[in-house]
Amino acid sequence: MPNHLPTGxxxxxxxxxxxxxxxxxxxxxxxxxxxxxxxxxxxxWLSFPEQYPEKQEAMQRAERFIRATQVSPERISDLEIRKxxxxxxxxxxxxxxxxxxxxxxxxxxKSIWNTSLTFRWSASVAALLAVIIGMNWYLSRSKPAExxxxxxxxxxxxxxxxxxDTQHPLRVILNDSSEVLLSPQSQLRYPAQFTGNSRIVYxxxxxxxxxxxxxQPFMVYTGNMVTKVLGTRFVxxxxxxxxxxxxxxxxxxxxVYKEKQRQSPDNKEVNGLILHANQAAIFEKSDGNLTxxxxxxxxxxxxNVKEAQFVYDEVALSVILRELEKSYGIPIQFDEQxxxxxxxxxxxxxxxxxxxxxxxxxxxxxxxxxxxxxIVISRKSSQ
Numbered sequence: 001m002p003n004h005l006p007t008g009x010x011x012x013x014x015x016x017x018x019x020x021x022x023x024x025x026x027x028x029x030x031x032x033x034x035x036x037x038x039x040x041x042x043x044x045w046l047s048f049p050e051q052y053p054e055k056q057e058a059m060q061r062a063e064r065f066i067r068a069t070q071v072s073p074e075r076i077s078d079l080e081i082r083k084x085x086x087x088x089x090x091x092x093x094x095x096x097x098x099x100x101x102x103x104x105x106x107x108x109x110k111s112i113w114n115t116s117l118t119f120r121w122s123a124s125v126a127a128l129l130a131v132i133i134g135m136n137w138y139l140s141r142s143k144p145a146e147x148x149x150x151x152x153x154x155x156x157x158x159x160x161x162x163x164x165d166t167q168h169p170l171r172v173i174l175n176d177s178s179e180v181l182l183s184p185q186s187q188l189r190y191p192a193q194f195t196g197n198s199r200i201v202y203x204x205x206x207x208x209x210x211x212x213x214x215x216q217p218f219m220v221y222t223g224n225m226v227t228k229v230l231g232t233r234f235v236x237x238x239x240x241x242x243x244x245x246x247x248x249x250x251x252x253x254x255x256v257y258k259e260k261q262r263q264s265p266d267n268k269e270v271n272g273l274i275l276h277a278n279q280a281a282i283f284e285k286s287d288g289n290l291t292x293x294x295x296x297x298x299x300x301x302x303x304n305v306k307e308a309q310f311v312y313d314e315v316a317l318s319v320i321l322r323e324l325e326k327s328y329g330i331p332i333q334f335d336e337q338x339x340x341x342x343x344x345x346x347x348x349x350x351x352x353x354x355x356x357x358x359x360x361x362x363x364x365x366x367x368x369x370x371x372x373x374x375i376v377i378s379r380k381s382s383q
Contacts, residue, residue, distance in 0.1 A: 018052055025062035035066045037166040046171075060173050064192065067160045067172070159202075163187045169208075174201070178218065181208040185239075206237040221259070225283045225290075228255040234275075245283040248295045249275045256281040258290060277301045277329040279373040292373035294330060298353045301329040310348040310356070317342040317364060321377065328353055334377040339364065 025031050034045045049056035164170040164182045172180040175193045182188050186205025194200075199218045211218045213231025220227040222238035225245050232252025238245040247256050257272025273281050273290060278298040283290050310327075312320060317339040325332040330353075342364050348356045357368050357375070368377040 017048065018055070020055060020058065022058045022061045022065070025059055026065055031062065032066055035063050037164055037168075037170040042168070060177070063173055064175060067162055067192070158191055159189045160192050161187065161189050164205075174199075176212050176214060176216075176218075178212045179210045183207060203236055203238055205239050206235070208235045209233065223283075223285070224259050224288070226257055226259050228257075229253070243285055245285065246280060247275065248280040249277055250299070251277050251301065254281075256283075256290065258283070258288060273373075275373070279330070294370050294373060294375075298328050298330060300327050302327045312344050312346050312348075314343045314345055316340055317344050317360060320344055320360065324353065324356065331374040332377065333374055334366075335379065338379040339366075 020028075030041055031045065034041060049059060162170070162172055162182065164184050164186050167184050169184070170182040172182055172188060172190075174180065174190060176199060178199075180188060180201075183206035186203070186207060188201060188203055188207060190201040194216065197216060199214070199216050200221065201219070202221045204222075209218075209220065209229075210233050211229055211231050215230075218229050218231070220236055222236055222245050225238070225247075227234070227236055227247050229252065232254060233250040234252075234254050235248045235250070236246070237248075247254060254275040255272055256275060273292045275281055275292065278295050278301070280293050280295045281290060282293060310320075310323070318334070318336045321332050321334060321339070324330075344360065344363055346359065346363070348359065351359065357377075361367055361377070365380045366377055367380060368375055370376075
């Protein structure tokens with residue numbers, strides 16, 4: 001049994017945990033509390049794999065095991081129980097010992113009739129119990145079915161359910177090593193182990209996804225909207241009380257489309273949007289409208305620091321705009337001939353993208369607008 005330090009200890013001794021195995025993590029009360037978002041030792045558990053990287057796999061396996069124990073059992077509908085019970089009752093009644101094919105003689109004694117009714121009632125109850133026990137046995141012995149969207153949306157069988165009831169983001173590690181930062185008051189449902197041709201999860205609320213690249217597409221279902229990627233970083237917000245669902249892309253490429261318009265076998269076309277870094281999709285719940293725009297605060301996608309200094313000395317505005325386009329990964333549309341003669345001297349290192357555009361447009365003079373996830377700049381005509 002591991003040397004466990006009680007929950008609430010402010011300075012945990014990492015040496016007591018250096019020899020932990022998977023089962024030790026699982027049995028540790030404070031580790032379980034941390035996985036479920038109830039631990040006061042958040043900093044300790046986050047820094048532990050950095051000091052002991054050889055224990056990271058054991059931690060992740062234990063974390064997945066703990067979350068898997070929260071799997072909700074599949075519910076059997078009342079209609080299914082009634083149908084199966086009636087079928088079993090009919091079969092049980094057909095094999096009652098010494099049962100005559102003809103109707104009973106009403107001149108027999110009343111006690112014999114009561115005995116027959118009692119026997120039939122007992123057989124019916126036994127048949128009903130047999131149905132329930134048999135179906136539960138089948139569910140417990142059956143292997144996880146492939147989680148197609150239709151099957152997974154119809155039932156929570158084999159799905160782990162994680163709810164963040166805390167005031168801080170909750171870190172969730174999926175079976176494919178993808179990471180999810182689940183925002184407060186949010187819920188994520190996902191299989192304990194991904195199978196089949198796709199990786200499918202279901203989100204209520206908000207989460208920041210860092211998806212590991214695999215051949216299997218990763219799909220996030222949020223109401224009537226689906227976000228599909230192979231591997232990238234993005235944020236999905238889909239609270240029930242919000243009027244819209246949003247997807248914001250930090251890096252890579254994301255496909256967003258409405259579930260009800262998924263293609264038929266004969267039609268491979270999907271009515272949706274392709275998002276790149278710093279682009280966002282907005283799905284209006286009221287009318288089902290899906291539009292593309294930009295994130296509120298675009299960030300640099302260029303890794304080379306020298307390319308992101310934005311220091312200019314008599315540089316053509318068209319050159320500056322192309323550099324911004326490359327640095328932020330956002331398409332900028334403009335008439336190059338209109339800006340060739342406009343020379344800019346400025347240092348734009350600390351400003352946000354929109355602040356840079358405001359300053360450049362004042363110097364031009366020009367104006368810009370955001371259309372379909374792009375920046376369109378127009379030169380103002382001189383009076």
